Amino acid sequence: xxxxxxxxxxxxxxxxxxxxxxxxxxxxxxxxxxxxxxxxxxxxxxxxxxxxxxxxxxxxxxxxxxxxxxxxxxxxxxxxxxxxxxxxxxxxxxxxxxxxxxxxxxxxxxxxxxxxxxxxxxxxxxxxxxxxxxxxxxxxxxxxxxxxxxxxxxxxxxxxxxxxxxxxxxxxxxxxxxxxxxxxxxxxxxxxxxxxxxxxxxxxxxxxxxxxxxxxxxxxxxxxxxxxxxxxxxxxxxxxxxxxxxxxxxxxxxxxx
Amino acid sequence: xxxxxxxxxxxxxxxxxxxxxxxxxxxxxxxxxxxxxxxxxxxxxxxxxxxxxxxxxxxxxxxxxxxxxxxxxxxxxxxxxxxxxxxxxxxxxxxxxxxxxxxxxxxxxxxxxxxxxxxxxxxxxxxxxxxxxxxxxxxxxxxxxxxxxxxxxxxxxxxxxxxxxxxxxxxxxxxxxxxxxxxxxxxxxxxxxxxxxxxxxxxxxxxxxxxxxxxxxxxxxxxxxxxxxxxxxxxxxxxxxxxxxxxxxxxxxxxxx
DNA sequence: CGGGACTTTGAGCAAATTCAACCATTGTGG
DNA sequence: CCACAATGGTTGAATTTGCTCAAAGTCCCG
Numbered sequence: 226x227x228x229x230x231x232x233x234x235x236x237x238x239x240x241x242x243x244x245x246x247x248x249x250x251x252x253x254x255x256x257x258x259x260x261x262x263x264x265x266x267x268x269x270x271x272x273x274x275x276x277x278x279x280x281x282x283x284x285x286x287x288x289x290x291x292x293x294x295x296x297x298x299x300x301x302x303x304x305x306x307x308x309x310x311x312x313x314x315x316x317x318x319x320x321x322x323x324x325x326x327x328x329x330x331x332x333x334x335x336x337x338x339x340x341x342x343x344x345x346x347x348x349x350x351x352x353x354x355x356x357x358x359x360x361x362x363x364x365x366x367x368x369x370x371x372x373x374x375x376x377x378x379x380x381x382x383x384x385x386x387x388x389x390x391x392x393x394x395x396x397x398x399x400x401x402x403x404x405x406x407x408x409x410x411x412x413x414x415x416x417x418x419x420x421x422x423x424x425x426x427x428x429x430x431x432x433x434x435x436x437x438x439x440x441x442x443x444x445x446x447x448x449x450x451x452x453x454x455x456x457x458x459x460x461x462x463x464x465x466x467x468x469x470x471x472x473x474x475x476x477x478x479x480x481x482x
Numbered sequence: 483x484x485x486x487x488x489x490x491x492x493x494x495x496x497x498x499x500x501x502x503x504x505x506x507x508x509x510x511x512x513x514x515x516x517x518x519x520x521x522x523x524x525x526x527x528x529x530x531x532x533x534x535x536x537x538x539x540x541x542x543x544x545x546x547x548x549x550x551x552x553x554x555x556x557x558x559x560x561x562x563x564x565x566x567x568x569x570x571x572x573x574x575x576x577x578x579x580x581x582x583x584x585x586x587x588x589x590x591x592x593x594x595x596x597x598x599x600x601x602x603x604x605x606x607x608x609x610x611x612x613x614x615x616x617x618x619x620x621x622x623x624x625x626x627x628x629x630x631x632x633x634x635x636x637x638x639x640x641x642x643x644x645x646x647x648x649x650x651x652x653x654x655x656x657x658x659x660x661x662x663x664x665x666x667x668x669x670x671x672x673x674x675x676x677x678x679x680x681x682x683x684x685x686x687x688x689x690x691x692x693x694x695x696x697x698x699x700x701x702x703x704x705x706x707x708x709x710x711x712x713x714x715x716x717x718x719x720x721x722x723x724x725x726x727x728x729x730x731x732x733x734x735x736x737x738x739x
Numbered sequence: 740c741g742g743g744a745c746t747t748t749g750a751g752c753a754a755a756t757t758c759a760a761c762c763a764t765t766g767t768g769g
Numbered sequence: 770c771c772a773c774a775a776t777g778g779t780t781g782a783a784t785t786t787g788c789t790c791a792a793a794g795t796c797c798c799g
Contacts, residue, residue: 305635305636305639307639307643307644307725307726308725308726308727309725311643311725312643313638313639313642313643315635315638315639326628326631327628327631327632327635329632333632333635334635356621360617360620363617363620363621363624364613364620366624367620367623367624367627370624370627370628370631371583371584371627373631374583374584374627374630374631374634375584375586375590377631377634377635377638378562378572378584378590378591378634379562380638381570381572381634381637381638381641382562382564382570382572384638384641384642384685385570385641385682385683385684385685386564386568386569386570386682386685387564388786388787389786389787419744419745419746420745420746420747421745421746425642425643426642427642428641428642428643429787429788430787430788430789431745431746431747432746432747432748432787432788432789433786433787433788434746435746435747435748436747436748436787438746438747439747439748451796452745452746452747452795452796468564468565468566468568469564469565470565645754645755646754646755676776676777676778677777677778677779678777678778686755686756687755687756687757688777688778688779689755689756689757689778689779689780690754690755690756691778692778692779692780693755693779693780695778695779696779696780708764709763709764709777709778709779
């Protein structure tokens with residue numbers, strides 16, 4: 226280990242001592258990226274790390290909405306239930322995503338860990354005061370809410386007007402795009418959620434999801450190393466199957482296969 | 483007319499002279515409600531009234547997103563198209579609603595007038611400067627975006643997990659609730675949009691929408707004075723058909739019928 | 740190695756769509 | 770002022786997509 230690395234480590238360590246937030250891996254990806262070191266210091270006072278085991282709830286629909294969370298690692302599902310138990314997963318959330326953005330006094334969703342979650346918890350009441358003091362934070366929240374809204378509208382198109390195959394293709398491309406945005410150019414995707422989770426997100430049944438995967442595999446568009454691990458073999462083909470443009474998808478070897 | 487009324491009128495008139503926004507009927511319902519008279523005065527400089535005839539577009543998907551609009555009166559539909567022409571209407575907008583909230587550089591939707599529209603146009607660039615100066619406006623925008631997001635998530639549940647009947651029932655209840663929120667306790671609803679518009683909003687075909695209305699009529703849940711004019715005869719029954727609670731619906735005679 | 744959860748596959752079914760015809764309303768030009 | 774074209778709405782029959790029900794297969798974890 227050379228001298229520079231030693232210095233880097235030392236500086237990281239002292240940052241961590243003065244403020245855990247300063248050393249946070251997802252800081253720049255989430256809301257905290259817009260704060261300066263002094264503000265971060267203050268923010269530390271109202272945050273705390275939480276871990277949630279797979280299958281456990283972070284909060285339930287109708288609970289008082291006391292916290293806002295940022296995912297440091299893991300995958301969560303956020304859903305609503307109808308009276309007879311039908312479930313709609315309005316979103317899967319991953320590293321750097323915000324949980325509990327559009328809530329009022331009580332949560333309008335249940336949030337559960339799909340994989341083990343490491344979360345950064347913010348108390349909403351003091352966070353609100355923070356917003357009042359630093360409008361830049363509020364701007365950032367508005368940006369995020371706006372992006373969420375645009376994504377929700379795309380999901381409405383998917384749910385209301387796409388076929389089962391188009392839904393699955395769109396879903397896979399969305400995950401692939403997300404992975405690329407986070408700097409991973411690989412064509413293989415982890416699907417930590419179950420087939421029934423995917424169905425409840427796309428307005429399909431478990432069986433229909435499974436059948437679509439099988440069809441795609443037989444056509445050579447994807448390969449299934451395991452049920453939770455898809456390889457995108459022909460992303461151009463997948464885009465063609467998705468019913469809408471593959472906007473924002475980085476060209477890769479497979480895109481031109 | 484007594485002396486007080488004369489004074490009221492005079493004051494309204496002078497407000498109108500100094501700033502059209504001060505006399506705006508939808509001001510308190512929309513973003514401008516949070517501004518003081520001086521700020522309103524400044525806002526006037528970047529606004530303008532626009533009218534759009536039924537069927538005409540306010541803007542098209544992919545156009546540069548230059549303006550934000552507030553509906554002063556009328557009904558608009560906002561939609562996205564798939565490559566083959568399938569349409570998804572992500573929302574119908576009415577008096578006091580904001581058009582073009584979640585847009586980036588270009589519009590992600592086409593917006594058309596359903597009935598004659600009277601709009602208040604805001605140039606987005608100067609509006610942005612306004613936001614920088616008055617964080618209270620940004621807060622208001624965040625509130626609105628948050629509400630929109632919650633509504634979008636409810637719509638996802640509807641699209642992904644409700645039956646045709648539940649969709650129609652939910653849609654009618656949503657319109658009824660909206661009307662009540664705006665102070666109209668009547669049980670009759672205007673449906674300015676076509677059956678095909680409704681279908682494209684709920685993920686159904688024209689025919690399915692029509693059949694559902696007929697079924698509801700035969701069951702005595704609604705009456706159709708004309709195709710564009712529904713009377714809610716049994717809102718409790720409609721709630722039961724909607725698959726989810728009738729949250730926020732004011733009790734009326736019909737509710738207990 | 741055994742058990743439970745998840746996935747896949749198959750066969751039959753049903754809700755909603757497609758296709759087609761007809762009806763109602765409205766607005767226009769002769 | 771009326772005929773008629775156009776648009777939108779309703780109804781019916783046939784079809785299809787995706788669902789339900791059922792059974793077997795697979796994987797993971799203790």
